[in-house]
Amino acid sequence: MRKAFRQADREALITLGLYAFFFVWWTVFAFGLGSGDVEEYDYVLGLPAWFFYSCVLGYPVMTLVLWVVVRRFFADIPLDEAEDDEKGERQ
Amino acid sequence: MNVALIPLIGYLALTLLLALWAQKQAKKGVGRGFIEEYFIGGRTMGGFVLAMTIIASYTSASSFVGGPGVAYKLGLGWVLLAMIQVPTTFLTLGVLGKRFAILGRRIHAVTITDFLYARYRSDAVVLLCSVAILLFFAASMVAQFIGGARVFQAVTGYPYEAGLILFGVTVVLYTAVGGFRAVAVTDALQGVVMLIASVVILFAVVRAGGGMEQCIQTLKGMDPGLVSPSGAGDSIPTPMLFSFWILVGLGILGLPQTTQRCFGYKNSKSMHDAMIIGTLIIGFLLLFMHLAGVLGRAVMPGLTSGDLIIPSLILELLPPFWAGVFVAGPLAAIMSTVDTMLLLVSASIIKDLYIRYRLKNDTSGISAKKIGRMSFCCTLAAGVLVFCASFNPPDLLVWINLFAFGGLEAVFLWPVVLGMYWRRANATGAVWSMAAGVAVFMILSVCKVPLGGVHAIVPTCVVSLLAFWLGSLRGDPVPPEVTRMFWGEEEEA
Numbered sequence: 001m002r003k004a005f006r007q008a009d010r011e012a013l014i015t016l017g018l019y020a021f022f023f024v025w026w027t028v029f030a031f032g033l034g035s036g037d038v039e040e041y042d043y044v045l046g047l048p049a050w051f052f053y054s055c056v057l058g059y060p061v062m063t064l065v066l067w068v069v070v071r072r073f074f075a076d077i078p079l080d081e082a083e084d085d086e087k088g089e090r091q
Numbered sequence: 092m093n094v095a096l097i098p099l100i101g102y103l104a105l106t107l108l109l110a111l112w113a114q115k116q117a118k119k120g121v122g123r124g125f126i127e128e129y130f131i132g133g134r135t136m137g138g139f140v141l142a143m144t145i146i147a148s149y150t151s152a153s154s155f156v157g158g159p160g161v162a163y164k165l166g167l168g169w170v171l172l173a174m175i176q177v178p179t180t181f182l183t184l185g186v187l188g189k190r191f192a193i194l195g196r197r198i199h200a201v202t203i204t205d206f207l208y209a210r211y212r213s214d215a216v217v218l219l220c221s222v223a224i225l226l227f228f229a230a231s232m233v234a235q236f237i238g239g240a241r242v243f244q245a246v247t248g249y250p251y252e253a254g255l256i257l258f259g260v261t262v263v264l265y266t267a268v269g270g271f272r273a274v275a276v277t278d279a280l281q282g283v284v285m286l287i288a289s290v291v292i293l294f295a296v297v298r299a300g301g302g303m304e305q306c307i308q309t310l311k312g313m314d315p316g317l318v319s320p321s322g323a324g325d326s327i328p329t330p331m332l333f334s335f336w337i338l339v340g341l342g343i344l345g346l347p348q349t350t351q352r353c354f355g356y357k358n359s360k361s362m363h364d365a366m367i368i369g370t371l372i373i374g375f376l377l378l379f380m381h382l383a384g385v386l387g388r389a390v391m392p393g394l395t396s397g398d399l400i401i402p403s404l405i406l407e408l409l410p411p412f413w414a415g416v417f418v419a420g421p422l423a424a425i426m427s428t429v430d431t432m433l434l435l436v437s438a439s440i441i442k443d444l445y446i447r448y449r450l451k452n453d454t455s456g457i458s459a460k461k462i463g464r465m466s467f468c469c470t471l472a473a474g475v476l477v478f479c480a481s482f483n484p485p486d487l488l489v490w491i492n493l494f495a496f497g498g499l500e501a502v503f504l505w506p507v508v509l510g511m512y513w514r515r516a517n518a519t520g521a522v523w524s525m526a527a528g529v530a531v532f533m534i535l536s537v538c539k540v541p542l543g544g545v546h547a548i549v550p551t552c553v554v555s556l557l558a559f560w561l562g563s564l565r566g567d568p569v570p571p572e573v574t575r576m577f578w579g580e581e582e583e584a
Contacts, residue, residue, distance in 0.1 A: 002579025015185025059374025
């Protein structure tokens with residue numbers, strides 16, 4: 001079980017990293033492109049560019065990154081002791 | 092009879108049927124013991140249902156009616172603010188998910204209070220948690236019922252009370268009868284309904300406004316602030332925008348209604364899937380509903396209250412029958428929050444208070460049937476009380492609701508997070524943190540202390556963290572068996 005906890009802790013840290021990624025994405029696009037004069041905004045698909053990149057594009061990108069990271073770094077660990085034993089016997 | 096009522100009643104009937112089906116499923120799983128079956132569904136949720144139930148219990152009237160209403164007034168800046176909530180599912184599951192799932196099975200926890208008791212071994216912690224849950228949830232549920240009944244009234248034209256009875260009875264009934272399984276399954280259905288409703292509403296608005304580009308240009312003509320991140324008339328100060336990263340960002344790790352879901356899933360794979368599915372769906376919902384609110388202003392400028400925008404859009408832009416179908420969206424958001432809270436209030440009374448203190452945690456002298464009947468009656472009674480309170484809402488509850496969201500975070504955030512990740516966290520720290528958190532939050536909010544745009548939750552979290560740390564230094568060291576339980580067997584050496 002101790003190993004499972006260690007893995008869970010590592011995944012929690014990775015999650016915080018992903019959270020930081022979303023925060024940076026959101027901030028950089030919203031304020032990088034949006035804090036200037038409204039008259040000088042660029043537009044993408046009719047929406048102001050800051051909004052398009054931070055909000056419309058932001059969450060699909062986040063989902064994609066999550067998908068890759070979760071598949072790659074999250075482990076399939078047993079959640080209860082009984083299941084643990086069962087698996088041990090089968091292997 | 093109003094045609095909008097037909098799909099609505101059909102939808103409510105469908106949720107009831109689903110609940111009955113869920114109850115049948117539950118009967119098969121009673122081997123695990125009634126409490127774990129009724130209050131956490133025997134820990135069998137798969138990825139999709141897990142994602143949906145977290146989203147559905149999180150998104151409430153405020154995401155479907157209130158939020159778009161503010162977006163209507165302030166513009167795209169408020170959508171930007173709403174998008175801070177995109178990580179809700181993956182943050183909750185990623186940070187708390189696996190440890191909660193493992194520990195929940197080990198200590199048979201069905202509520203956050205169970206978990207906190209196992210960690211801190213303190214009656215004070217249990218009592219404070221229970222009071223917070225009962226008080227804040229009761230206030231939130233009443234507010235949700237009121238919001239739902241108003242939407243119903245706006246769309247169908249029938250009186251407020253009729254709406255309240257119709258969906259109030261439905262939600263109380265299916266929750267009491269079907270327990271957690273019914274809540275989870277109906278949450279999934281309600282999530283799908285919300286999703287479809289949000290797409291249809293947004294497309295209807297964009298079409299009515301003459302295309303996206305036209306809508307945005309119209310808004311810009313009204314007030315350039317509407318298309319900037321700082322909102323109409325610079326009404327969204329940057330410090331406020333960033334403090335929402337605490338209030339609806341990291342702080343959500345302290346919301347018992349969403350974190351409790353981490354006890355209930357089947358295996359690691361369900362959790363991984365839910366993190367991904369949940370993020371995609373909640374982002375979609377938040378974006379579409381809030382954007383519909385903003386663009387709605389280009390179509391219907393001059394509404395007296397922003398809260399009316401979503402019902403008005405549904406009513407004006409969709410044919411009556413379809414209006415009935417899509418008003419189910421906001422109602423679903425509301426019902427799926429109420430059902431979760433109702434069941435947690437009941438769990439709090441039965442498991443955290445009655446079994447722990449009255450029966451001294453010994454359920455051997457009482458039959459499963461009797462516990463079943465008690466749980467059912469308790470859920471029903473809590474539901475009926477909330478329901479009655481919504482007819483003529485007491486001012487006190489309406490007032491408490493203003494602080495419910497932040498108040499829950501002030502109580503639960505640090506005890507949950509530090510309890511799991513800081514080995515020296517102890518009961519004294521937890522109690523100090525809860526007391527200081529609520530006190531600071533209430534004082535700052537009630538006295539409206541000016542903080543330069545920073546939300547009261549930010550100083551609250553800082554103070555309660557400090558109180559936690561000081562309390563933990565003063566309190567007794569953590570017993571070795573707790574360390575062993577929470578950090579693994581080999582830790583005792």
